Amino acid sequence: MNRTLLLFLSLLGFTACTAAKENTSSNNTSKTPVAHSTIVDCVLYDGMTKESTQLASITPGSEVQVTDTVDVYFVKARVTKDGKTVNGYMYRTCFPQR
Template identity: 60%
Template sequence: MNNRLLYATALAVLTSCSTAKDESAGKRTNQSPTSFTTVVECTLYDGMTKQSPQLTIVSSGMEVQVMDTVDAYFVKARVTKDGKTLNGYMYRTCFPQK
């Protein structure tokens, strides 16, 4: 009897976790790019390390489209500079804190 109760409880917990995960994933994919203005001069990198190739230098006060908050340090960004649109990664510290 105890095994059946334990099994039913475990199944209910797993079901509720997977349902919550599916709902949050749907909200994230519908998010559109958000415009931010840089507060300091920053580098747009091709990858998420300082060793990644540099795509361009973004000057202070330049508008950047933030497409996704990738991790604790980087955001995926789109920059238009000299008529070219570049996609890459920038440090979060380039933008004002909310």
């Protein structure tokens, strides 16, 4: 009896933890790109360091699609330049605070 009850409670606790984990991950991230306008001259980089290759220069007022918030300093972005879509990383300071 005690063994069955212990097994049941363990299974119930595991299920609750798994359900809570699934709910938080699905609510915090959005896979849809969000359009933003830049407020200063910015650069689209191929990586997240100052030594990264510059893919494009972005002028103020340009529309950029933010596809992911990577970390505290960078966002993953998509821009269209000369008819081509370019993916890279931009500093968060290129955009107004929300």
